[in-house]
Amino acid sequence: MTVILHADADAFFASVEQRDDPTLRGRPMVVAHEVVACASYEARALGVHAGMPVGQLRHRWPEVVVTGYRTEAYEEASAALFALFGRFSPLVEPGSMEEAFVDVTGRDRGDPAGCAAALRAAARDDIGLPVSVGVGRTKLMAKLASRRAKPDGIVVVDPAREAWLRPRLPLDDLWGVGPRTVEKLTAAGLLVVRDLETLAEGDLQAFGVTTALARRLVSIAAGTDDATVRPRGPRGSVGATRSMPSTRSRSAVEALLDEQVQRALERLADDPRVPRRLEVVVRFDDGVHAAERGLLPRPTRVVDEVQAHARVLLARSGWEHDGRGVTMTGVSIPLPKA
Numbered sequence: 001m002t003v004i005l006h007a008d009a010d011a012f013f014a015s016v017e018q019r020d021d022p023t024l025r026g027r028p029m030v031v032a033h034e035v036v037a038c039a040s041y042e043a044r045a046l047g048v049h050a051g052m053p054v055g056q057l058r059h060r061w062p063e064v065v066v067t068g069y070r071t072e073a074y075e076e077a078s079a080a081l082f083a084l085f086g087r088f089s090p091l092v093e094p095g096s097m098e099e100a101f102v103d104v105t106g107r108d109r110g111d112p113a114g115c116a117a118a119l120r121a122a123a124r125d126d127i128g129l130p131v132s133v134g135v136g137r138t139k140l141m142a143k144l145a146s147r148r149a150k151p152d153g154i155v156v157v158d159p160a161r162e163a164w165l166r167p168r169l170p171l172d173d174l175w176g177v178g179p180r181t182v183e184k185l186t187a188a189g190l191l192v193v194r195d196l197e198t199l200a201e202g203d204l205q206a207f208g209v210t211t212a213l214a215r216r217l218v219s220i221a222a223g224t225d226d227a228t229v230r231p232r233g234p235r236g237s238v239g240a241t242r243s244m245p246s247t248r249s250r251s252a253v254e255a256l257l258d259e260q261v262q263r264a265l266e267r268l269a270d271d272p273r274v275p276r277r278l279e280v281v282v283r284f285d286d287g288v289h290a291a292e293r294g295l296l297p298r299p300t301r302v303v304d305e306v307q308a309h310a311r312v313l314l315a316r317s318g319w320e321h322d323g324r325g326v327t328m329t330g331v332s333i334p335l336p337k338a
Contacts, residue, residue: 001159002227003112005088005102006134006142007119009081010151012098013038016077017067019128029065030057034244037069041151053245071263080127088119091229093139099146101139103229116154137162138227140220143175166223167194174220177213184208196221234337238267241330246285248325253282257314257329261307264331274299275333278306280313283328290317306333 009015013031018024018040028043030036032054039048043064048057057064078097085092091103108115116133123131130152134145141162145155157165170192172182188207190196196204196217204214219225240263242256257280265275279293292313300306310331319326 001105002103002137003105003108003115004136004139004142004227004229005104005112005116005119006095006136006139006146007081007085007100007102007116007123007131008095008133008146008150009077009098009123010130010132011038011040011044012077012129013069013074014040014043015129016070016073020073021067024065024067027065028061028063029067031069032057032066033069033242037243051243055245071266075267077127077129081123081129081131084119084122084126087122088115090231092231093229094232101142101229112158113154113156116156120152120154138223138225139229140175140225141166144169144173162223166220167192167197169193169220171195171217174217176216181209181213193221235271235335237332237334238264239330239332240264240267241281241328243283243328244326246325246327248320250320253319253326253329254311254314257310257331258307260329260331261310262303264333265301265303265306268301268335271335273335274301275306276336277334278309278313279332279334280310280317281328281330281332282314282317282319282326284319284322284324285327286324288324290319292316 014029017029017031026042028046029040030043030048031038034054036048036050036052036057038050046061048061048064054066081098082092082100085100085102089102089104089107093101104115112135116135120131120133123129132146132149132152133154134142134149135156136142136145137159141157145157149155171177171185171190184207201214201218204217205211216225240260242260244256247253275296276299277293277295279291281289281291283289294313296306296309
C-alpha cells in the first residue's frame with residue numbers, strides 16, 4: 001500500500017522567530033510588516049489572524065510581540081526542512097516553503113506512525129521546529145490528516161479509517177475546492193463526497209464545475225485520487241508578494257513592489273538562468289486582482305533594471321486611476337528552461 005506523509009511546519013515564520021529568540025517562546029507574537037503574516041499559536045488563541053493590520057493588533061492586544069520579517073532565516077529553515085524530508089525519501093513534492101508530501105512507501109518498515117514520529121522528532125532535534133504530519137494512502141488523505149494534526153501532532157488515516165471517512169467528507173473541506181465551486185455544488189444538493197458517488201464528470205460539468213475539477217471529484221468519490229508524489233524539478237519561476245493596509249500612496253506601493261522584486265531575484269541564488277519576462281500583480285481592497293506581463297528590455301537579473309520595468313508594468317495596470325486602494329503587490333519572474 002502507498003504510504004504518503006504530509007509534513008507541515010507549524011506557524012512557520014513565528015516558530016522560526018521563537019526558535020531563534022528564547023524570550024519569545026510561549027508568548028503571543030506575530031511576524032508582520034504592517035499586516036500580520038504569521039501568528040504564533042499563543043497569539044491565535046487570542047483571536048489574532050493573518051492579514052490583520054498591525055495597528056488594530058496593537059490597539060486590541062498590546063501584549064502581543066511584533067517582529068519583522070527575516071527572509072534569510074526563513075529560507076535557511078526551509079532548506080533544512082527539505083534536506084530532512086530527503087533523508088526519509090527521495091520522493092518529496094513541495095507544497096510551499098514549509099510543507100511537502102513525502103512518499104515513504106517501503107521505507108516506513110510497516111510502521112507509518114513510527115515513520116511520522118521519527119520525522120517530527122528529527123525536525124525538533126535537528127532544526128528546532130515543530131512539524132505536524134498527516135499519513136494517508138493518497139495526497140488528499142495525508143493533507144486532511146495533517147490539518148487535523150495541528151498543532152505539533154500526528155494523525156494517521158489507515159485504510160479502515162479512510163473507508164469510513166471518505167464518503168462523509170464535506171465538499172468544502174476538500175483541498176483545492178474553492179468557495180465558488182462549493183456554492184455551485186451546494187445549490188445542486190451536493191454536500192459530502194457520498195453525494196458524488198453516482199455522478200459522472202459530465203454531470204458535474206453541467207453544474208458549472210470545470211473539467212479538471214470534475215475529473216478530480218469523481219476520482220475522490222471513487223477513492224482513486226492522486227497518490228503520485230512528484231519530486232521538484234527545475235523551478236519554472238521565482239516570485240514574491242506582500243500584503244499591506246489599503247493605500248493609494250504611490251511611494252508606498254512602489255517601495256513595496258521594489259522590495260518584492262529584490263526578494264524574488266534573491267531566490268534565484270546560484271541558478272544561472274537569466275530572466276526575460278516579468279509579471280506584476282496588484283490586489284485591490286475589494287479582493288480583485290490585476291496583473292500585467294511583459295518582456296524585460298533585455299534579459300537581466302540586475303535588481304535596478306528589473307525594478308524599473310516592474311514599475312512600468314505597475315503603471316500599466318492603471319491602479320492610480322482606479323479609485324480603489326491597494327492591499328498587495330507582487331512579482332512573478334518566469335525562468336527560461338534550463
